[in-house]
Amino acid sequence: MNNLSWLIYLMGVTGDVKWIFKACTVVCIPSVIIWVSALFCMADEGASSKNWATWRKCGYFILSLAFVSFLIASLLPSRQTLILIAGSQIGEKFVQSETVQGMVNPGVDLLKTWIETETKHLKSDLISKGK
DSSP states (O other), X not given: OOHHHHHXXXXXXXXXXXXXXXXXXXXXXXXXXXXXXXXXXXXXXXXXXXXXXXXXXXXXXXXHHHHHHHHHHHHSOOHHHHHHHHHHHHHHHHHHXXXXXXXXXXXXXXXXXXXXXXXXXXXXXXXXXXX
């Protein structure tokens, strides 16, 4: 599969994947609040080192999951952006093809000739008006 095929595939799944990461972030935020409040309660009660280590691991996991989910949800491009990227890739391939180059190069030469001719006409018109 080429890059364009992957972009088309990503266009199909981007909405569903983004929704999952947003939901995970929303679920993790209350979990972090509960974790922090329980952390203060455990500190007041003088929790054992085993409970403290387990609770700390749990909290770090939730914080990491919330951060990664938020990061992916915010950086994953929308379907419209992926369509624009795919269009850009197609346009780039089209412009760089030999067929298009064969058509464009004579057109550019004609355009240059026309600009030179028109410039000469304008100069002669300006000179004749100046006299």
